[in-house]
Amino acid sequence: MSLQKCGRNPDRSRKEQIPHGTMGFPCAGYNDIYTKETGDFFPWHWHEEFEINYVKKGSIKLQIPNEEFSLNEGDLAVLNGNILHYAETSDFCDLQSLVFSPSLLAGSDASAFAHKYIQPLMSCASFRGICFPAEDPEAGGCFRRAFEALQAESFAFEFTVREQLSHIMLMIYKKMEDSIFQVQSVKNTDTVRVEQMLSYIHSHYADNITLSDIAGVSGIGERECLRCFKRTISESPMQYLLKYRLMQSAAILLERPGESISDIAGACGFDYPSYYARQFRRFYGCTPREYRKGK
Numbered sequence: 249m250s251l252q253k254c255g256r257n258p259d260r261s262r263k264e265q266i267p268h269g270t271m272g273f274p275c276a277g278y279n280d281i282y283t284k285e286t287g288d289f290f291p292w293h294w295h296e297e298f299e300i301n302y303v304k305k306g307s308i309k310l311q312i313p314n315e316e317f318s319l320n321e322g323d324l325a326v327l328n329g330n331i332l333h334y335a336e337t338s339d340f341c342d343l344q345s346l347v348f349s350p351s352l353l354a355g356s357d358a359s360a361f362a363h364k365y366i367q368p369l370m371s372c373a374s375f376r377g378i379c380f381p382a383e384d385p386e387a388g389g390c391f392r393r394a395f396e397a398l399q400a401e402s403f404a405f406e407f408t409v410r411e412q413l414s415h416i417m418l419m420i421y422k423k424m425e426d427s428i429f430q431v432q433s434v435k436n437t438d439t440v441r442v443e444q445m446l447s448y449i450h451s452h453y454a455d456n457i458t459l460s461d462i463a464g465v466s467g468i469g470e471r472e473c474l475r476c477f478k479r480t481i482s483e484s485p486m487q488y489l490l491k492y493r494l495m496q497s498a499a500i501l502l503e504r505p506g507e508s509i510s511d512i513a514g515a516c517g518f519d520y521p522s523y524y525a526r527q528f529r530r531f532y533g534c535t536p537r538e539y540r541k542g543k
Contacts, residue, residue, distance in 0.1 A: 268297050273406055274349035275413070277398045282308065282337040290335040291492060292446050292481065299327040299347045300416065302391045306341035310334075312377050313439050313480045322382025324391055326420060328375050332443060334481065344395050346413065353414050365421055374427040378420055390415045441466040442480045445473070449485070453493050454517050459486060493517045494531050497524070501540045509536045 268276035274297070301310060303319045310317040310325055311334045317325050327333055329350065335343075350370060354362035369375055380387035394412035397405040421428065448465040449457070462485045463473035477485045497516040500507070510521040513536075518524035528536050 268347040274352050276347050278345040282341040292334045294332045296329045297347045297349050301325045302344045304342040308337045308341040317379050324380040324388050327377045331376050368428050372428050387416050438476050438480045441476050449489050
């Protein structure tokens with residue numbers, strides 16, 4: 249099966265639409281390099297599958313609503329399905345990831361594995377994300393064996409991947425033993441509102457949108473909008489809008505080498521090329537022209 253190219257194609261609710269693996273073996277592996285110079289980050293998004301991230305080298309910040317994991321070399325983080333999440337690095341990160349459907353481990357919804365283990369884990373209120381530090385190498389070892397088997401497509405690699413991922417999920421189940429049947433309540437109001445407003449930002453970032461426009465999507469005032477964003481994702485809506493516009497413009501700079509920088513700036517919501525250039529340099533550490541040339 250080898251590794252898949254990392255990419256995100258979320259729908260309007262920020263649910264990721266790309267398939268992870270195949271119907272016969274719903275597990276995908278990713279190996280990506282993130283650097284400060286390229287300003288790499290994952291926009292906020294979610295998917296139904298479990299996700300395991302392993303830092304091979306460097307460091308990365310992984311964030312879910314109201315919680316943040318600072319991962320360094322050898323650290324492992326496991327995210328539950330349907331959890332809104334975001335990641336960025338302030339320096340460098342060689343990140344390996346496995347994203348897999350619960351059905352990979354549980355089989356059918358009627359199986360004992362599904363009823364006794366996987367479904368309780370997915371609905372456990374205490375399990376949104378969990379970190380296994382490098383000092384606790386058992387989970388990291390399981391991940392590396394699964395990842396290497398998938399990457400190399402070694403003989404009967406599907407057995408190895410399923411076995412090692414099952415062991416990681418068993419470790420989580422044991423950690424959550426006292427709270428495993430504390431079912432998650434309906435998403436809190438802040439999370440629902442932020443998902444709605446992020447969807448609006450990602451769909452309308454090229455337009456001249458205001459704080460009032462963003463707040464209006466969730467039917468709240470500007471002050472409550474600011475508080476809601478700060479409580480949930482630790483930055484203001486306008487800060488996130490600026491970052492998202494810059495990220496989109498950076499991608500277009502590389503995808504459309506013949507298009508003028510001023511046209512790209514305008515297409516990404518920047519009214520003035522000079523302001524765009526200043527913000528781009530602040531975020532990426534170089535000018536848009538230098539970025540396009542690979543400097």
